[in-house]
Amino acid sequence: xxxxxxxxxxxxxxxxxLKAAAAFSQSRSEFEPxxxxxxxxxxxxxxxEVRQESLKPAVIxxxxxxxxxxxxxxxxxxxxxxxxxxxYDFYQLVSEDPVLSPVVKQLHGLKPxxxxxxxxxxxxxxxxxxxxxxxxxRIRSRLVERFGEKIEELxxxxxxxxxxxxxxxxxxxCGLSKRKSxxxxxxxxxxxxxxxxxxxxxxxSDDEVRSVIGRIRGFGRWSADYILIRGLGRPDVVPVDxxxxxxxxxxxxxxxxxxxxxxxxxxxxxxAPFRGIAMFYLMVHNRLGIKEME
DNA sequence: TACCAGGTAAAAA
DNA sequence: TTTTTACATGGT
Numbered sequence: 320x321x322x323x324x325x326x327x328x329x330x331x332x333x334x335x336x337l338k339a340a341a342a343f344s345q346s347r348s349e350f351e352p353x354x355x356x357x358x359x360x361x362x363x364x365x366x367x368e369v370r371q372e373s374l375k376p377a378v379i380x381x382x383x384x385x386x387x388x389x390x391x392x393x394x395x396x397x398x399x400x401x402x403x404x405x406x407y408d409f410y411q412l413v414s415e416d417p418v419l420s421p422v423v424k425q426l427h428g429l430k431p432x433x434x435x436x437x438x439x440x441x442x443x444x445x446x447x448x449x450x451x452x453x454x455x456x457r458i459r460s461r462l463v464e465r466f467g468e469k470i471e472e473l474x475x476x477x478x479x480x481x482x483x484x485x486x487x488x489x490x491x492x493c494g495l496s497k498r499k500s501x502x503x504x505x506x507x508x509x510x511x512x513x514x515x516x517x518x519x520x521x522x523x524s525d526d527e528v529r530s531v532i533g534r535i536r537g538f539g540r541w542s543a544d545y546i547l548i549r550g551l552g553r554p555d556v557v558p559v560d561x562x563x564x565x566x567x568x569x570x571x572x573x574x575x576x577x578x579x580x581x582x583x584x585x586x587x588x589x590x591a592p593f594r595g596i597a598m599f600y601l602m603v604h605n606r607l608g609i610k611e612m613e
Numbered sequence: 614t615a616c617c618a619g620g621t622a623a624a625a626a
Numbered sequence: 627t628t629t630t631t632a633c634a635t636g637g638t
Binding site: 449457494495497 | 636
């Protein structure tokens with residue numbers, strides 16, 4: 320496909336958004352302000368690339384070599400960079416806020432990155448239950464290298480088919496608990512037999528998504544909320560049970576001690592309908608260790 | 614070495 | 627109905 324320019328509504332800084340995402344990953348490859356991801360499209364696996372064409376106005380350039388499926392590439396790229404979210408409304412909401420106002424000024428144009436697929440997101444959620452994100456990432460990299468597909472120097476995340484063919488022992492060998500291995504096998508089987516259509520989640524309300532996710536074995540309230548904000552990019556969702564969120568929310572809104580889920584919910588109330596985006600900005604601000612300026 | 618880290622289902626009380 | 631327990635890896 321040829322390069323396609325897409326103008327986004329509202330501010331967007333791709334390099335900053337990639338940097339923020341990288342701050343939560345252990346992979347220490349040299350940083351480049353380009354989104355590069357292999358994607359599966361009708362038997363082919365082109366590498367999707369997104370670059371920033373201009374900051375003001377926010378325009379991105381989308382391309383992929385060796386594919387005729389330009390429309391799907393563009394749709395997927397827009398999905399991953401959360402193109403439909405207009406940060407302008409969020410910035411207006413927090414412009415006078417004592418906590419968020421300085422944070423959004425330092426992180427202007429920041430948006431969360433969504434994984435290419437909700438299946439990948441669901442597997443991410445299971446791996447990150449209870450254990451540290453570092454340990455979870457190590458386990459996922461073993462899953463990917465065993466059941467995924469290498470495209471040039473990049474890895475395509477394992478398909479539901481590939482993981483459904485794995486044995487329980489294959490998965491525990493990757494470092495998953497027996498329980499979590501069962502969760503992932505169950506998820507993969509539901510997806511391939513069609514009893515679970517993750518794509519349909521995109522059209523559902525937040526509460527409908529919670530209801531559907533909650534019926535899958537291994538997925539509780541935390542996982543549903545985590546998938547809503549990280550996988551679906553729902554701007555008003557805060558996973559209040561999340562240990563990390565409870566910790567940094569206490570640092571920004573409390574006395575520095577970890578908050579309860581109820582306290583976290585209360586702390587983000589003023590930011591509706593952008594509670595999840597507010598949470599994301601604080602999370603990134605906290606992780607990047609940005610010092611207050613002036 | 615022990616404990617904690619971005620939970621959940623199942624058993625026990 | 628509510629509380630307790632087992633679980634896997636990696637960093638400190």
